[in-house]
Amino acid sequence: MNVPTPARCFPLLRRAAGLLHVAALAAAALIAGPAQAWSNHALCTWPALSAMPELASHAPVKVERLETFLAADPAGLAKLLQDEEAWARAHVPNYPPRPDALAFQPDSANGARLLAHFLKAVRVNPGARLALYLQLPPGQAAGARTVLAEADVTVMKTDEAAKLNSFVALREGELVSVNDVIASATDEPDYGLDYGLWQDNGTAHGALYGFGKQPFGNPAVEWSSQGPLHLGYFHEAGIIYRAAPFLKRAYPEYRIHLWRSLAAFALRSGHDYWGWRFAGWGLHYLQDLTQPYHARVLPGVGVMRMLGINALDIVGVHGPKDRLIQLVTNRHFALENFERGWMRAAYGRGFEADVGIQALRNTALDGKTPYADDWPRRVVSAHANAAADAVDASLLRWFQPKYMSDPAYVFGVSEAGVDTHAELAKTPAAHEGLKHDLAPLLGQLGATSRAFVRSLIAR
Numbered sequence: 001m002n003v004p005t006p007a008r009c010f011p012l013l014r015r016a017a018g019l020l021h022v023a024a025l026a027a028a029a030l031i032a033g034p035a036q037a038w039s040n041h042a043l044c045t046w047p048a049l050s051a052m053p054e055l056a057s058h059a060p061v062k063v064e065r066l067e068t069f070l071a072a073d074p075a076g077l078a079k080l081l082q083d084e085e086a087w088a089r090a091h092v093p094n095y096p097p098r099p100d101a102l103a104f105q106p107d108s109a110n111g112a113r114l115l116a117h118f119l120k121a122v123r124v125n126p127g128a129r130l131a132l133y134l135q136l137p138p139g140q141a142a143g144a145r146t147v148l149a150e151a152d153v154t155v156m157k158t159d160e161a162a163k164l165n166s167f168v169a170l171r172e173g174e175l176v177s178v179n180d181v182i183a184s185a186t187d188e189p190d191y192g193l194d195y196g197l198w199q200d201n202g203t204a205h206g207a208l209y210g211f212g213k214q215p216f217g218n219p220a221v222e223w224s225s226q227g228p229l230h231l232g233y234f235h236e237a238g239i240i241y242r243a244a245p246f247l248k249r250a251y252p253e254y255r256i257h258l259w260r261s262l263a264a265f266a267l268r269s270g271h272d273y274w275g276w277r278f279a280g281w282g283l284h285y286l287q288d289l290t291q292p293y294h295a296r297v298l299p300g301v302g303v304m305r306m307l308g309i310n311a312l313d314i315v316g317v318h319g320p321k322d323r324l325i326q327l328v329t330n331r332h333f334a335l336e337n338f339e340r341g342w343m344r345a346a347y348g349r350g351f352e353a354d355v356g357i358q359a360l361r362n363t364a365l366d367g368k369t370p371y372a373d374d375w376p377r378r379v380v381s382a383h384a385n386a387a388a389d390a391v392d393a394s395l396l397r398w399f400q401p402k403y404m405s406d407p408a409y410v411f412g413v414s415e416a417g418v419d420t421h422a423e424l425a426k427t428p429a430a431h432e433g434l435k436h437d438l439a440p441l442l443g444q445l446g447a448t449s450r451a452f453v454r455s456l457i458a459r
């Protein structure tokens with residue numbers, strides 16, 4: 001029997017690994033593109049949390065500026081952030097430590113200075129708006145509140161948010177519902193909090209923050225830079241990590257734990273508005289991990305097939321690899337596009353009867369095990385990863401072939417203004433079939449969201 005010796009195997013393996021690396025890099029570059037896991041988290045959060053009587057009966061909370069919260073107990077906050085950094089260093093795999101020079105300094109009563117210290121200590125984009133605002137559910141009027149422009153709330157350079165979302169200003173001291181605060185905040189991490197954090201993003205803060213070079217995605221593209229904090233490929237085959245070790249450098253767990261700890265601190269000290277807003281920020285990243293295309297590099301593609309395609313690549317046949325990456329990217333974007341149209345339509349009419357809304361509110365899915373720090377990796381992304389192949393097959397079954405199987409088609413580029421939900425609604429069997437197949441994902445999103453929020457109520 002001709003058994004390859006390690007000496008003969010390793011160069012081949014290295015060569016294959018190198019090409020797999022390229023494929024994974026390209027895939028991750030595309031996957032970490034404009035995709036936002038779930039388009040508009042707030043539309044999913046409202047129904048998910050409306051099924052929590054303990055939240056519905058919660059007294060409204062008083063709005064306060066971030067500077068007011070920071071100035072209330074700077075020493076306590078410094079201790080909390082110090083403990084948080086120690087936790088991240090001990091528990092987040094491959095964590096890039098926050099430089100000691102950025103530790104929060106509680107030495108000033110000056111609100112603006114405290115704010116600057118805080119933004120550095122938690123390593124967010126100092127250009128993030130952090131306005132006092134609420135998002136309005138579709139169809140809800142602004143009433144007496146001032147309508148805000150997109151640029152008041154988000155640094156996103158597209159006009160998509162303005163077209164789709166309504167934002168209103170809040171004033172310090174006014175009372176707002178907890179569900180509205182959390183739901184609005186669950187979309188906020190997509191408004192630029194995590195832009196430009198890597199040292200090769202060409203930003204002043206990226207040069208200071210100590211995150212290193214952007215692990216995947218295109219560092220020259222602003223929206224791409226948030227990807228490694230908003231997704232987690234935690235359950236790939238071992239060979240994928242050997243070929244593409246940069247996939248391990250994804251840090252949603254850092255963000256989730258940081259914002260949850262700040263939420264608990266704010267709630268403990270009577271700053272409920274910031275308590276629930278931080279909770280919404282943490283929940284955003286957890287919800288991101290319920291999206292299969294944020295939990296698996298190439299859904300629907302087995303490891304052997306990937307290796308086979310790379311074997312072709314090795315001998316100079318690059319087409320299959322390029323086509324595969326384009327197809328998976330198109331499916332990812334088509335899913336998000338459908339979900340956005342679906343939720344907007346559900347808010348328009350038939351809200352109670354919609355299978356997605358019902359899934360989001362289905363408390364029968366709530367487990368008895370309380371939320372714990374290892375959930376993002378062990379529970380949430382593992383579930384999304386396990387669902388990835390079936391979801392991919394469902395998209396393939398119900399969507400038009402051009403979105404699924406035409407590698408010459410580039411979703412979002414080949415055509416403008418695509419609305420896959422409206423298109424599929426013309427074919428009721430396909431429309432209902434896809435909603436039925438995707439509802440379990442929304443069910444998981446709902447149950448996960450309630451577990452996370454419940455853990456802060458029961459603190």
Ligand SMILES: [Zn+2]
Nearest residue numbers: 036190230288
């Ligand atoms: Zn996100």
